[in-house]
Amino acid sequence: MTATLPFTLRAATDADLPALAALLSAVNPRHPWTAETLAYDLRTLRADPLGLHVEQWVAQNDAGQLLGTAAVLQFGGMYHPDRYHVELGVHPAERGRGVGTALAEQLSAHLRARGAREVLAGAYEDEPEGVAFLHARGFQEVMRVFDNVLTMSDFDLPAWQIQAALPAGLRAVSLAQLKTELGEAAALRAYYAGWTEAREDVPRPGPVTAVPFESFLDRQNRPEHLPEAVMLAVTPAGEVAAISELYLDLHDPQRLNTGLTGTRRAWRRQGLALALKIAALKVARDRGASEVWTGNATTNRPMLALNERLGFRPRVAWIEMQWGDVSATAVPGALSGEHE
Numbered sequence: 001m002t003a004t005l006p007f008t009l010r011a012a013t014d015a016d017l018p019a020l021a022a023l024l025s026a027v028n029p030r031h032p033w034t035a036e037t038l039a040y041d042l043r044t045l046r047a048d049p050l051g052l053h054v055e056q057w058v059a060q061n062d063a064g065q066l067l068g069t070a071a072v073l074q075f076g077g078m079y080h081p082d083r084y085h086v087e088l089g090v091h092p093a094e095r096g097r098g099v100g101t102a103l104a105e106q107l108s109a110h111l112r113a114r115g116a117r118e119v120l121a122g123a124y125e126d127e128p129e130g131v132a133f134l135h136a137r138g139f140q141e142v143m144r145v146f147d148n149v150l151t152m153s154d155f156d157l158p159a160w161q162i163q164a165a166l167p168a169g170l171r172a173v174s175l176a177q178l179k180t181e182l183g184e185a186a187a188l189r190a191y192y193a194g195w196t197e198a199r200e201d202v203p204r205p206g207p208v209t210a211v212p213f214e215s216f217l218d219r220q221n222r223p224e225h226l227p228e229a230v231m232l233a234v235t236p237a238g239e240v241a242a243i244s245e246l247y248l249d250l251h252d253p254q255r256l257n258t259g260l261t262g263t264r265r266a267w268r269r270q271g272l273a274l275a276l277k278i279a280a281l282k283v284a285r286d287r288g289a290s291e292v293w294t295g296n297a298t299t300n301r302p303m304l305a306l307n308e309r310l311g312f313r314p315r316v317a318w319i320e321m322q323w324g325d326v327s328a329t330a331v332p333g334a335l336s337g338e339h340e
Helices: 014-027 035-047 099-114 128-135 157-163 175-182 184-201 213-221 272-286 301-310
Strands: 008-011 054-060 066-073 083-090 118-124 140-151 171-174 230-234 240-248 255-263 291-297 313-324
Touching (some): 014 066, 035 054, 066 099, 118 128, 128 313, 140 301, 171 175, 171 272, 175 230, 184 213, 184 230, 184 255, 230 272, 240 272, 255 272
Parallel strands (some): 083 118
Antiparallel strands (some): 008 054, 066 083, 118 313, 140 313, 171 230, 240 255
């Protein structure tokens, strides 16, 4: 006789967003969520011209409390029709009670039905049970990304400003300033061109895919967007040669989070990334930020060296894990949800 689970699984709805944000923040307090940001992310994924697949479920007890959640997603920036990203989280107080296993079985059945050939998931290195959970289901590590944090009180901005300068002819302006100078449409086109090339060499577990201009435009509507902290190195012709982005943290007004820092290929090895990061850190200081967070792949040696010089210090790493491979000719065995 099969025991009745003390919870039910159901599809998530937009009405769940506040409770989902609270649940996900408890699961990963390093990167808490708000209902506003969840709503934005879901809306943009569903509206993507690629027709991205998005499904989410929740585990709920009889009192209506959310105990865990699981999602199957596709992302436009690393898209393949047979590649999926999965996210699974169980409230810390509810672990070890079968919630994660039930959600994993739901994910596995859904992915099998869709014929998934590659699945990406992850866990923090200080959560060995999460890593073991994925290993038991056939996932293998493909890369590590760790939070890198700068404490602003330890950062000597005046000394760094003396050392960091852009090459002759380039100047550092914020996106807000560039919009004022060129007009919003021209500024965003220039930003998009620089952003598109700069992101191509960012380490990721699969090949980069193009993001349409319309999707890029919608990034400006993200609740954390801070145009005055998006710093751009601009040529006399108005070309964006390099970028360093900072975003608001909606949970902590004294924390800013880094987006993309990158340089177009023709301008690399000339100190642009350093100069723009220092310009962005001046914005952080002027806003009264106490910390600036960024994420760095362990394989990204140039950016690791730059951030270490500036005083960023590593935190716990996120282990990105992969099942299957869309580039392989052989189809992997079925995803299993039989082992805890």
